[in-house]
Amino acid sequence: MQLNTLLFNIENGIAIITINRPDKMNALNADVIQDLSAAMDEVYNNNEIRSAIITGSGAKAFVAGADISEFLSLDSAGGAALAKTGQDQVFDKIENCPKPVVAAVNGFALGGGCELAMCCHFRLASENAKFGQPEVNLGLIPGYGGTQRLTALVGKGKAMELCMTASMPNAQEALAMGLVNHVTTAETLLERTKEILNVIQTKSPMALAKVIDCINHAGTTAGYTNEIKHFGECFGTPEMKEGVTAFLEKRKAVFVTPTV
Ligand code: COA
Numbered sequence: 133m134q135l136n137t138l139l140f141n142i143e144n145g146i147a148i149i150t151i152n153r154p155d156k157m158n159a160l161n162a163d164v165i166q167d168l169s170a171a172m173d174e175v176y177n178n179n180e181i182r183s184a185i186i187t188g189s190g191a192k193a194f195v196a197g198a199d200i201s202e203f204l205s206l207d208s209a210g211g212a213a214l215a216k217t218g219q220d221q222v223f224d225k226i227e228n229c230p231k232p233v234v235a236a237v238n239g240f241a242l243g244g245g246c247e248l249a250m251c252c253h254f255r256l257a258s259e260n261a262k263f264g265q266p267e268v269n270l271g272l273i274p275g276y277g278g279t280q281r282l283t284a285l286v287g288k289g290k291a292m293e294l295c296m297t298a299s300m301p302n303a304q305e306a307l308a309m310g311l312v313n314h315v316t317t318a319e320t321l322l323e324r325t326k327e328i329l330n331v332i333q334t335k336s337p338m339a340l341a342k343v344i345d346c347i348n349h350a351g352t353t354a355g356y357t358n359e360i361k362h363f364g365e366c367f368g369t370p371e372m373k374e375g376v377t378a379f380l381e382k383r384k385a386v387f388v389t390p391t392v
Pocket of ligand 1: 155156157159196197198199200201240242243244266267270272
């Protein structure tokens with residue numbers, strides 16, 4: 133896998149994907165979108181990988197948005213294609229990944245950066261993080277799913293206010309509105325994220341994939357029937373047999389043979 137704009141490391145089954153354009157605040161240009169798509173394909177297909185972290189390089193930004201320098205040459209069809217390609221190739225792929233994907237937000241998460249954090253399954257933020265959907269400042273609106281995922285995370289009224297005012301809540305404000313789950317120091321952000329994923333990686337990967345799919349369907353008419361289908365599918369699987377047998381035998385379940 134050839135990646136020009138990302139760093140990609142695997143540690144203890146966790147793929148750490150670092151967007152690496154610190155001089156441009158890790159802005160999402162066409163190359164980053166292409167690389168993120170390839171990196172997510174690797175997360176899906178590499179059996180050594182059991183979860184992933186998305187973060188930004190440098191001390192200032194997670195991602196400060198889509199790359200604004202690519203905008204002026206686009207017409208209406210080009211703008212729609214930019215949004216559709218990004219949503220199909222990256223944002224939806226992350227949200228629907230059957231393995232847990234967590235954002236470690238280490239600074240500005242604006243526009244497409246906030247949207248990238250929001251398509252991850254959950255988020256941690258460092259104390260210096262700032263969030264926002266400032267597209268209205270540019271005569272634009274969010275295009276990578278921001279109006280939909282922000283509304284789901286913080287509610288309609290807050291989403292309206294954030295997208296209308298272009299205000300930038302800090303990490304504590306983001307925590308209070310449910311946009312992030314934990315706030316850490318800048319120094320401990322990655323370690324804390326890895327600690328949480330290390331716990332998650334002891335659980336049944338089959339069940340984790342089903343939790344992700346069910347929660348992604350929450351609020352849709354298919355949500356409850358989808359849960360019934362997945363719940364039923366768990367029965368009789370080797371992982372369900374191991375989990376239930378381990379409980380009855382008063383031992384810890386082992387779902388995955390360690391690869392190292
Ligand atoms: N697209 C392209 N380039 C960007 C960018 C973006 N979204 N965000 C930052 N950059 C570039 C700047 O143009 C600058 O490049 P330069 O050094 O070649 O001039 C570099 O990153 C550093 O940014 P700068 O603005 O000088 O840093 P700052 O600390 O003063 O401000 C921000 C940081 C994030 C507040 C500011 O860069 C900003 O408002 N960025 C745009 C945010 C936005 O509107 N995102 C939504 C896009 S749809």
